[in-house]
Amino acid sequence: MDWDTRFNIIKGICQGLHFLHGNSIIHMDLNPKTIFLDDEMEPKIASFGLSRLFGAEQTRVNTLNVVGANGYMPPEYMYRGEISAQADIYSLGLVIIETTTGEKNIPKKNEPSAREFIDEVRQKWTQEYMESVYKQLNSDQLQQVKVCIEIGLECVEIDRTRRPYMEYIIDCLSGRRPTTSSSDSYLVVQPPQLRFLSEPKRSTTRFLYLTNSTKNPVAFRLLTETPRRYLTKLPLCGIVPPNCTYTLCVTMREHVKAPPSNSNQFLTLQTRQVLSRYGEYVDKPDSVPEFLERASGKVQEVKVTVSYELPARRSIFRRKQKNQSVQREIEIIDGQNYRQVLSVDIHPMEPWILTSNQRGYACIWNYQTQAEVHCFEVSREEPGMLFDFIYSAKFIEREEWLVVGGGDGYIYVYRYDTMEEVTSVGAHDGRRPVTSLAVHPTHSLVLSASDDDLIKLWDWKNDWQCTRTFEWQNKIVTQVMFDPNDSNSFASTSLEGTVKIWNSSSGMCIITLGHPYGLHCLHYVTCDNRQLLVSGSSNGAATIWDLQTDRCVDTLKGHKNHLNALWWHPELPVLITGSADGTVQIWKFTDNTYRLESIIGFSLGSVNALGYMKTLKRIVVGCEQGIAMMEVNLP
Structure with missing residues (x-):
């Protein structure tokens, strides 16, 4: 086909897909075999057997088998079953690239993705190569080829939030808008x-x-x-x-x-x-x-x-399914009970986010139904007494409990189905707040820390008796965390600027790691068969410690205020950091080093807590002015 015919086919497919999305139809199987050409070489989109009817701004998780043409399914659908209009954009990008280049996307039998084909086009189809392939075209036609290549590559971004809208694609193909990949642009x-x-x-x-x-x-x-x-x-x-x-x-x-x-x-x-x-x-x-x-x-x-x-119209075909979730790529939860957040925990089985805040409330939010399950003020049964700053709240899924560290130094335990109080324990003297809690992954143990410089170990099967006290002098203990690889060990950080590793049986401190700044948070990391510990400091840096050599192996400097939260993404070699400067930073581990890949500014004030939604592979971010849920997508 000559170039003008190819270009008209591309524009016709885009106009057809724009019409479908405008009527809340997601095709889900767009590929060359589902596009027909009539006698006038006008394209017709066909084969709607896999199509879905719901709003273009929505996302669904398909609980059935993932079905579609190999090489044209986007990664979020192929690996996680997530359906959205951006899935069609990914498939469209491949069709545009194939039609422009004349090269076929033929995936390998054991690899259904198109990454190899996309990477080859990205590297080969430079300006010089386009001119050598299309020698007969004039400058305007060569610009059309360039635009199609650029648009096609934008459409096949792994992160679907970075794929363009249909309106933008059509405007670019019509010459009404410049593409965003101009070489003379700073960003x-x-x-x-x-x-x-x-x-x-x-x-x-x-x-x-x-x-x-x-x-x-x-x-x-x-x-x-x-x-x-x-x-x-x-x-x-x-x-x-x-x-x-x-x-x-x-x-x-x-x-x-x-x-x-x-x-x-x-x-x-x-x-x-x-x-x-x-x-x-x-x-x-x-x-x-x-x-x-x-x-x-x-x-x-x-x-x-x-x-x-206008909001996407409701469809009579929409039905709620078990384990079905409707999410945007980044979603904000706002409301009085979800501001001034200090801690976040995710239930391992139920679709629940547990938060605590500076107003003294603990709340459970259902991220599937987008509704509040429970929200209550944590206080002892004394009239007129209010306790603020609930620094930590955790699920104990084995017992169907949640445990809350009170601002009055008490540990409160509730049944999360009825919110009846199971017990309350006077954990720390002098009405000092509980600054951190940690639940043992297998044993019936809970750690509590306070600004009374003490860490205590509690056994709930032994009537919540304190079985061990760990003394730390002079400075506030900010966080405690059990070692996921050693059931008899845990780590703690303090504002005095040290990380300590403790033996929970003997009560002895076995490792002390020094730091010049006060530390606010920590997280265990297993990477390249090494166990590491990351600590976040008041100068905004994350320090990575090798626990085999007890030495600092890297320091990540990016934030402009103290670090409040850390999380190691279990599916990706990625460290996520949250700071009082209001941003989350994503550090990718590659070639034995960490590199800053992405910064997210939520405009929600200080980032105070992070959590991980395993079922949806999303990060939950607790901030001063609300909660955000986001995907982490990296090439």
């Missing part, structure tokens, strides 16, 4: 359009992804002419490190009445490279505005369209 900005729901009395959060592929940090500022429309405080300022993606959360306020769907505004993103060789230095978001104003002549501006859309 790649996706999506180019933020679509907020026009439903009144409902806030909406959308996410803007800023990718820095340069060798220098890039400072940015996001501005708006209508700040009152947004719950997120604009301008948002920050710094994107080299080869890193920064995710911005932008939340639109609740509307008294729905704005018109054709009411378009813009957000303006200002960017500027930070060139250290010229003595330029920006270390904190607060210093970004002054830096940009000083270098106004070298500041780039990108306009991000803001538009409104």
